[in-house]
Each structure stands twice: as structure tokens, then as C-alpha cells.
Amino acid sequence: MKVSIEINGTTVSEEVEDRTLLVHFVREQAGLTATNIGCDTTSCGACTVLLDGESVKSCTVLAAQADGHSVTTLEGLHGDGGDLHPVQRAFREEHGLQCGFCTPGMIMASVSLLDHNPKPTRQEVRAGLEGNLCRCTGYHNIVNAVMNASGQEVQR
Amino acid sequence: MGFGRMHRKEDARFIRGHGQYVDDVNLPGMLHGAVLRSPHAHARIVSVDTSAAEAHPKVKAVITGQTLEGLNLAWMPTLSHDVQAVLATDKVRFQGQEVAFVVADDHYAARDALELIDVEYEPLPPVVDARRALEPDAPVIRTDIDGKRDNHIFDWEAGDAARTDEVFARADVVSAQDMLYPRVHPAPMETCGAVAHLDPITGKLTVWTTTQAPHAHRTLYALVAGLPEHKIRVISPDIGGGFGNKVGIYPGYVCAVVGSIVTGKPVKWVEDRSENLMSTSFARDYHMHGEIAATSDGKILGVRVKVLADHGAFNGTAQPTKFPAGFFSVFTGSYDIEAAHCAVTGVYTNKAPGGVAYACSFRITEAVYLVERLVDVLAYDLGMDPAELRMRNLLRPEQFPYVSKTGWEYDSGDYPRALSQAMDIAGYAELREEQKRRAATGDGPLMGIGISFFTEAVGAGPRKHMDILGLGMADGAELRVHPTGKAVLRLSCQSQGQGHETTFAQIVAEELGISPDDIEVVHGDTDQTPFGLGTYGSRSTPVSGGATAVVARRVRERAKIVASAMLEVSPDDLEWEKGRWFVQGDPDSGKTIQEIALAAHSDLELPDGVEGHLDATCVYNPPNLTYPFGAYICVVDVDPETGQVKVRRFVAVDDCGVRINPMIVEGQVHGGLAEGIGMALMQVMAFDEDGNHLGGSFMDYLIPTAVECPSWELGETVTPSPHHPIGAKGIGESATVGSPAAVVNAVLDALKPYGVRHADMPLTPAAVWRASQNSPLRTDLAIT
Numbered sequence: 001m002k003v004s005i006e007i008n009g010t011t012v013s014e015e016v017e018d019r020t021l022l023v024h025f026v027r028e029q030a031g032l033t034a035t036n037i038g039c040d041t042t043s044c045g046a047c048t049v050l051l052d053g054e055s056v057k058s059c060t061v062l063a064a065q066a067d068g069h070s071v072t073t074l075e076g077l078h079g080d081g082g083d084l085h086p087v088q089r090a091f092r093e094e095h096g097l098q099c100g101f102c103t104p105g106m107i108m109a110s111v112s113l114l115d116h117n118p119k120p121t122r123q124e125v126r127a128g129l130e131g132n133l134c135r136c137t138g139y140h141n142i143v144n145a146v147m148n149a150s151g152q153e154v155q156r
Numbered sequence: 157m158g159f160g161r162m163h164r165k166e167d168a169r170f171i172r173g174h175g176q177y178v179d180d181v182n183l184p185g186m187l188h189g190a191v192l193r194s195p196h197a198h199a200r201i202v203s204v205d206t207s208a209a210e211a212h213p214k215v216k217a218v219i220t221g222q223t224l225e226g227l228n229l230a231w232m233p234t235l236s237h238d239v240q241a242v243l244a245t246d247k248v249r250f251q252g253q254e255v256a257f258v259v260a261d262d263h264y265a266a267r268d269a270l271e272l273i274d275v276e277y278e279p280l281p282p283v284v285d286a287r288r289a290l291e292p293d294a295p296v297i298r299t300d301i302d303g304k305r306d307n308h309i310f311d312w313e314a315g316d317a318a319r320t321d322e323v324f325a326r327a328d329v330v331s332a333q334d335m336l337y338p339r340v341h342p343a344p345m346e347t348c349g350a351v352a353h354l355d356p357i358t359g360k361l362t363v364w365t366t367t368q369a370p371h372a373h374r375t376l377y378a379l380v381a382g383l384p385e386h387k388i389r390v391i392s393p394d395i396g397g398g399f400g401n402k403v404g405i406y407p408g409y410v411c412a413v414v415g416s417i418v419t420g421k422p423v424k425w426v427e428d429r430s431e432n433l434m435s436t437s438f439a440r441d442y443h444m445h446g447e448i449a450a451t452s453d454g455k456i457l458g459v460r461v462k463v464l465a466d467h468g469a470f471n472g473t474a475q476p477t478k479f480p481a482g483f484f485s486v487f488t489g490s491y492d493i494e495a496a497h498c499a500v501t502g503v504y505t506n507k508a509p510g511g512v513a514y515a516c517s518f519r520i521t522e523a524v525y526l527v528e529r530l531v532d533v534l535a536y537d538l539g540m541d542p543a544e545l546r547m548r549n550l551l552r553p554e555q556f557p558y559v560s561k562t563g564w565e566y567d568s569g570d571y572p573r574a575l576s577q578a579m580d581i582a583g584y585a586e587l588r589e590e591q592k593r594r595a596a597t598g599d600g601p602l603m604g605i606g607i608s609f610f611t612e613a614v615g616a617g618p619r620k621h622m623d624i625l626g627l628g629m630a631d632g633a634e635l636r637v638h639p640t641g642k643a644v645l646r647l648s649c650q651s652q653g654q655g656h657e658t659t660f661a662q663i664v665a666e667e668l669g670i671s672p673d674d675i676e677v678v679h680g681d682t683d684q685t686p687f688g689l690g691t692y693g694s695r696s697t698p699v700s701g702g703a704t705a706v707v708a709r710r711v712r713e714r715a716k717i718v719a720s721a722m723l724e725v726s727p728d729d730l731e732w733e734k735g736r737w738f739v740q741g742d743p744d745s746g747k748t749i750q751e752i753a754l755a756a757h758s759d760l761e762l763p764d765g766v767e768g769h770l771d772a773t774c775v776y777n778p779p780n781l782t783y784p785f786g787a788y789i790c791v792v793d794v795d796p797e798t799g800q801v802k803v804r805r806f807v808a809v810d811d812c813g814v815r816i817n818p819m820i821v822e823g824q825v826h827g828g829l830a831e832g833i834g835m836a837l838m839q840v841m842a843f844d845e846d847g848n849h850l851g852g853s854f855m856d857y858l859i860p861t862a863v864e865c866p867s868w869e870l871g872e873t874v875t876p877s878p879h880h881p882i883g884a885k886g887i888g889e890s891a892t893v894g895s896p897a898a899v900v901n902a903v904l905d906a907l908k909p910y911g912v913r914h915a916d917m918p919l920t921p922a923a924v925w926r927a928s929q930n931s932p933l934r935t936d937l938a939i940t
Contacts, residue, residue: 017264033180034173036396038345039429043854046345074173084171092167095823099653100170101177101345101396126862133854135345135397136653138826139862 003067007032008076016063022056023047025063026073034074034104038133045132048105048112049073055112057131074104077111087111087149094154096145098136106132110146119150157734158666161819164658165672166394166651175394178349179426181364186351187216189415189425190266191408192256192273193435194248197284197506197847198295199277201247201255208272209258214265217418218273219257219411221245229414231300232380235404235624236480238309238471239300240509242407247280249297249469250507251849252434257411259423282506282847283307286443286466289503297469297504307504309471314485315497315562323458323495327449331534336916337522339441339466339507339841340834341433341857342514344652346396348436349426352412356420362389365409368398368650369690372627374682376405381413392680398652399831400513401437403474403692434852437474437510438841441466442484442522448530454540456491456549461498461526465511471502472509474692475518476622476629482512482519483613485562489527490571490611490785491549496561506847514835515828515892517614517693524610528897529914532606532904536913542607542901543584547575550609557878564613566783567877567885570811575609577871578787578809587791595909601793601802602909606902608788610894614886615698615782624689630777631695632686633703635664635711637770639757641750642674645707648688649700650680654888655820656696660704662816663882667708668715668749669735686773694784694886697816698877703776705881710772715752717766722747722755782877782885784812790898794906799925801837801903803864808895809871812887813880818872821887826868828891834860835892836899840918 004013005022007030014029026035026049035058038046047058050072058071077085087110090096097103106129113120113128120128125146126139134142144154169175206218221243224230231239244255256273260266281295288294289307298304324330350365361383367373370390378385395402408425415423427436443464449457465481467473475482481500488496512518531549535542550571551558558566579585584605591603619628634646645664649656656679661672678684688700712732719737720727723745730737738746747755756770791805808825815821838858841851851857876883896917903919904912907928915927 019264027179031182032173033176036177036346037179038347038396039854041429041853041855044345044429044859074171078172088171091171092163095164095819097167097170097653098655098823098827099345099395099397100166100175101653103170104173107171122867126865130861130863133345133859133861135343135399135831135859136827137823138828138830138868139865140826140868141823143862143867 001064003063005063005066006070008072018064020063021059022061022063022066023058026058026071032073032075036101036104038101043133045109046102046105048108048132050108050112055109074107085111090145090149094141094145094148096137096142102132102134106134106142110149113146114150119152122147157669157671158662159816162658162662162672162817164655165661166655166657177346177394177396178351178364178366181351181393183351183353183422186422186424187259187261187415187419188263188266189257189259189412189423190263190270191254191411191431192270194244194251194253194255196248196277196279197251198280198282199248200280201244202276202278204256205274206256209269212265212269212272214261215258215269217259217415219243219414219418224414227414229380229410232405232410234470234472234509235474236471240470240472242410246300251847252431252508254407257415259415259419284506284843284845284847286464286503286505289505297506309467309502309504310480311499311501312480313497313499316495317497320458320460320495320497324449324460327457328452329450329537330447331530331537332447333530333533333914335444335446335526335529335914337440337442337444337525338917339438340514340839341438341841342399342401343433343857343859344397344399344401347427347429347432348402348406348408350409350412351422351424352416353422354416360387360389361413362391363413364391364393366395366402367392368402368652368692370650370680370682371648371687372624372689373405375627380410390682392650395652399515400439400692402652404437404472406436429854430852433857434849435508437472437513438508439510439514439516440522441511444526446526446530448534450534454538454545454548456493458493458495459488459527459530461487463498463500465500465502466505466507467502467511468507468509469504470509473511475512476616476624478621479518483517484519484523486520486560486564486611486613487523487527488560488562489524490551490609492551492555493561507843515831515889517612517889517893518616520612521893524893525897528608528610529900532901533913543579546607546609547572550575565780566611567780567879568875569611569783569785570873570875571609571785574785574809574811574873575787577873578789578807581869581871582789582805582807584789601795602906604792604794604902604906606790606898606900606905608894608898608901611783611785612890612893613781613783614694614889615778616693616695617778617781619777627689629689630775631688631699631703632773632775633700633707634686634773635707635771637711637753639754641670641753643670644676644678645704646685647677647679647700648686649691649696651691654696654824655817659816659820663701663704664708667705668712670749694888697884698782698880698886699776699778701884702778702881703774706774706776707772710774711770714770714772715749717763718752718756719747721760721762779879782813782880784810784885784887784890786810786890786894788894788898790902792902792906794903794924796928799921801919801924803833803866803899805869806866807869808891809873810887810890811873811875812890813874813876813885814883815874816884822870824888825870825891828889829868829895830860830865831892832895833864833899836896836917836919838918838920
């Protein structure tokens, strides 16, 4: 089938198989490889993107389901001038990443989290990111990054 | 400039999604491979029918063991001088083993075609329990090895058995404990994969791959595939975590290479999570019987250990040749004892190969877990406080360099200071008071306090003693300063997130006074970098870090000669301050490294024998390992009704000598502590009696989330390594090595009122609940 999905403000129209997963559509048809695949059971969240503004695991959405909808990936987060989104900036400032593989999904999940809860507590950040696994950071600095991005003081 | 907190250079691309990982590589005409895997743990292959798969319109090739036999590639050497089947020919030896490889236009089609391959198996009885592997009637797994009649791999020992027995004979107290370090898996977020392209015109093979050791892979491909080494280029791009999972060569890589040879096109193979967990390098799986001897007042006299090591169906363990049980013999830990002995026996079972992985520093996870559990068992038996018992037996600073009873020469340490600091941060005395109070009132969850004090041994290693497949464990570095004073550093180590692009620039910056931003660090491309053995065993800072300091100092010495020519003074009259050479007694008269760099490339007349330019190379052969150490304290709350464990606090004091970038060190520790919680509380790769893998996905193999991890509380002491050029020790694996014992000791401390002295990891709610019912569950086998 032919699907048209607005990704980061640009509409991508491609012929795909019905079974094509959104994550593969984004990576292969749209050529946007920030979004990663870390598992095969919807556990890890490395593929998290925003679908009409809500965070979803794109490995568990069919491209067909996203037809006519809008998707934001990490590549679409910063402005045209290359200005970093506050969450992107904070991840670097707080050393919230190491290998960088969970980072795109983690940042998208954090953006969504702050959308719903602009001033979360540390515990709320932890609960809000439960769907995103990281093997490198032990989460501590990721929590710091989200607190930083929310404009709150980072209590280490 | 130089050492200190500095944000990472690599983050600029990662936070924008511009990292390039293997699966991001996309070449013109690229095909996609998928592996057909065995559903059986042990079975004879009767026939493989690929005709339906070959007829699939999108399939370009189907490769079987038979295809590979024709190329002499059906088997490949492992890092332990054994062989491993690339694609099974005679029989399959573990569930998930590679049987066939399909190359198709896209990965969906490749997966479809796997379903079209018809393999007839004749099931054989499997060996699942390592403790039964050497029984006389155990099925023989390795019928491929000439004359092999059993499942025995090796016996290895260290220490002095007679002397140890003597010490044990006169001890007041001997505490013995069986313990299993269960089979777990490093599970990096990015799985393993490769894109192989044999250019039919140039005959050059390029392999983009998830490798922690690109140069070693190049040499192995040359040996395995018979291609000349200069016609092989291995590129390790950005790697989404390694944790030891990405050291060896996996069958999928070889299949991708063969796929490219057969089709003439680039072939990509990326495994999925289940494949990663079921078939790539596992970690641990040590069945240990430990004994500790002491006087009645708590002076530890000796440690004696027997280990049964489950290595799976092929001995693919990654470790230096002379160390079949890795560095397990550092099991005497941080204590001043009189004698020690260990004996390790390795056996084959019908499971995936591996063993050394997951930040183990070559089996030091097992060694530290063993001794730190034994000390707690002894404390339990003596009725002593575990902190007090440790403090009484720790090596003293004046004993370094200290030669352990199993022959390791610890470089430096101030153990009591680190333990005191951890106890201060934790408020140890108050914690014990709180614990007493809560026990008295009986309200709420049980509280447990666990300690682990560990000594690591990282930075393999001196090439006289340490090689992998005959390749000595020295690492090269090359440094070039460009005419405008910017520099490029080329390394053989390979970051998988540890921040090498930043920290190695900081080492050069510290030595030469060039800003880290002006230093490009190149790694991961064998055409671009000097030979070396890669990153694992926390060896980057000890070995490549040493190499980097040495090349920078060589450049500095060359700069001195150039500066003396510029200033028309003798080199002996020059003095260095960070970033410039100046004339002694005349600080205004000097030349910056940038000015010197330009002059070194100019028409400046240089002394005879000095060729100009500003560069240097070095192969660093470390004189010894480095021995970082740490004191960890974990506080848990345990609900006795449900067995639920909540890690309330975790205090970690690490000493890795000089800290190049404290921010990065802390991040390394954070990550390792999370791994420790994962291993202690939730991770195991269990098998049923038929050899079915029961932990083959993230639904069953649990990774800690942000919710299970507390906010880590870190401390530090600095005891430099005297033999290292900048006094730095490795740190990457310390927390993974040190933390599981702290968590387990804490949980068992909480269960003390139930008379529980030991329970095996993972301490899941079920395991904790059963332990409190005095019926501990074995965790290696799902069979109860």
C-alpha cells in the first residue's frame, strides 16, 4: 500500500508492505536513522518517536497506521538554525548519554514527559522513563538532564 | 585544558541522531542477510533442503554448512584455541545455533525465506547441567574433535595447594559456601551486526562491524578467510554499547562476508534481540565452592576455591592464552592472607559459547563476588560486623606494591581510607542503628546493609605474559601535530560509549597544552589506525592511555629540538610549561607548541638526524596491570511477604588513580552499578532440561529501568598507579565487578533473621521469598 506520513514537517510518500513497521519506514524509506532498534518485544524504547505529538514505540506501530499522521523523530527536534532543543542540550550538559544508542528514544520520551508534566520530581522522571532502557548511564544523569531541561535545580 | 570535567565531543552527533552505527550503513546495491537457527539444543542434522528458499523471488543466495565446507569456512577458530561452527554441518550443539544464512533484497524477505528452509533433525540428549557434564554416561557434545570422549575442556589452578591446606588445618574457623554466579548476558542496547563488502574489482574486503577489537578482527579474517591482511579493512563505526559482547567474531559476521563473496554485493546482517541473547557471548556461569579460613577473632588466613565453569558447546571464551579461567586467581581480593589456592575445570554443555563478557575484566566479577560473599559468610559465622571484619583484614597502604598469594603484583592502594570514606558517606553506624530499631519494632520492610570491597586488575597486559591467539596485548598510538598546531591522534582501542574521543584528547592536551577541541581522535578503522587489541577489560586507559601519554611526550621532545633551533639555544637550556618551551631564566623568550609546529614544517634548519614535522608513534607494552579498587555499600528494603527488594541507597567510592575526566568516570560507575543491580536482582539465562533457552528476550531477561535504580552516591580517593605514565588506572568495569556482591550481601543481611546465610543470584522476589522459607531456588536451571 501507499502511505503518506509527515515526518519532521516533510511528507514522505512511499509504497510499503502492509506489515512494514513504522521504525523501518522512518529508517529506511525516510532515511532518518536516529531512531534505533534495541529489541524485538517492545521493551526497550530505543525506537521512541512522537506520533501526533505523543510518544510511541515505533517498532510497535505499522507504517500503515501512521498514514496521514505526523511523526517527529530526534532529527526533527532542533530548529532550522540548528539550535538544540532544551532536552538535547541538557543531555550533553549532564552527561546523560554514553554510547548514544538509547539517546534518541530517551530524548523523545523525555520531551513527551515534559510536555505532560513540565515540572516533574525526580521520581516522576524515573517513572516517566520506565519504558526506555539504557545500558550505559545507570539513569542518574538522565534524570539530571530532564530536571535541567525542565528548568528546575538539579539536586545531585 | 587537559584533565578535568569536560563535556564530551562525541555528544554533538549523538544528541542530534547523527551517530553512525552499523545498521545505519547503507551502501548501493546492499543486500540483507538472516540466520536460520536451531530449535534444538542437541541434534544430528539429517538433511537441509533450501530449494524453496532459493526459489523465493527476492532471495539471492542461501548458504549452508555444506556451502561453507567447500570454502573451508564451516568452522572458525575461537579466542580460546578451540573451534566453533559457523554454520552447523554434522549436528547442532545449542538452541539458537546458526544453521543456514539467507541473502535477500530486504530483511523482511530474508526472514520470510528462513521459513522456507526445511531442516530435518534427529534430536540427541542434551547436556544442560554443568554438574553432570563429566558423568561417564553424559552425551559427548564435541564429536568433531578427534578422539574426544567426554565434555572436559581444561583444568587450571593457581596458588599453593599444600600451603593452603596447611593454613586451613590450623584455622579456628573454616566457612564453606557453594555459590553459583549464574549465566547472564551483556545485552548491549545495539545488537551485533556487520556490513561486508568484497569489492570484486580491487579484491578488497571492507567490513563495518560491531567490534571492540577491529585490528584483531582484521587479523582473524585474514587467518579464517585466507584473504591477505592488507586487503581487509575493518571499520568499527559508532558502537551502541559493547560490554564485552562485541569482542569475538560471530558466525553472522563470517556469513555476511561469505554472502558478499557469493553475490558480489555488500551484505548487511544485524541480529535481533533474541538472537543476541541466545547465541552471542554470555557471561559468568561459574559454579563455585569457596572456603575461607580464619582465627576466631576474625583474622583471615586463607581462601580455597573449586570452580566448575560452564563454557557452552564451543570454548569461545575471550581471554589471554595462558589464562583459561581469565584472571580469576585474583580471588584473594583486597585482603592480607597467608595462602590461597584455586582449581578451575571447564566443561562443554549444550549452550551458546562465551563466558568472558559483561564488564568482567576476565573473570574478576566472579573472583570478587566469591571473596566478598565468603567474607560475609565468615562474618555471619563469627557474628561479626562485615565492615569491621573487612577493615581488620584489608591490605595496608605500606604493603604496596603487594604480591598476592596467587602471584599478582598489586600496584598501589589505600584501602582503609576508601572504606572509611564509604562508611562516612553512608552513615554506616547510623544505618546499623536504624536497622536495629526497625527490627525491634518489626514495622515495615526488612532493612539490609551490604558491603563489597574489591580490587580490580585491568589493563591486559604485559606481552610477555599476555596474548590473544598469539597477538601480544600491547597497543599502538600515533600522534601528528599539523602545521597550524592542531593534532590528530590515532588509536587501536575502540570506544563503545566510554568517551575516548574526549578523554584521549584530554591526555594529549595535558601533555602538550593543545586544546582538546583542537585534537581529533581517530579510532575504529584498521586502515587509519595503528595495530592493537582493542577495548575490553578496562584496558583502554591503562594501555592506550599509556601509549597516548608516551607519544605526546615524544612529540614534546621533538618540539624541544625544533624550539632550540628557533631560539638558537641549546635544548638543555629550555624549560617546558604547558603549551610552550622557553629559555630558562628568560620566560619571555619562548615558543608555543603552535609556533613550533609551523616551524617544524618550514624551511627552518634542524640538527642532523632530525627530520622535521611534529609526530610520533609508540607501541605501549605495559609493565604490569593497574589495580583500581573500591568500597561499595548498598542499603536495601526487603518485603518479607512478597520478596520484593528495593535498593534504597548505593554508595560507591572508587579509586582509579588519576581521573582524566571525573564526569566520564562517574558515568562509567553509574552504568556499572545499574548492571550490578540487574545481575543481583533480576538477570539470568535459565534453561529447561531439554536445553530450551528460557531468557531469550527482554520479556524474560530483565534490564533495570530508571525505577529500579536509586540515585547513586559516589565518593573518590586518588591513589595513582606508579607504573602508568599518567598514574591512571582503568575504571570501566569496576562497578560491575564490585556491585553485585554489595547488593546480594545487603539482601542477605536483611534476611539474617530468617537464618539465611546464602542464596544465589538473581534475588528475584520469588528467590527471596523462597530463601526466607528456607527453600532456596537454584537459578541456573528452571528445574526445581
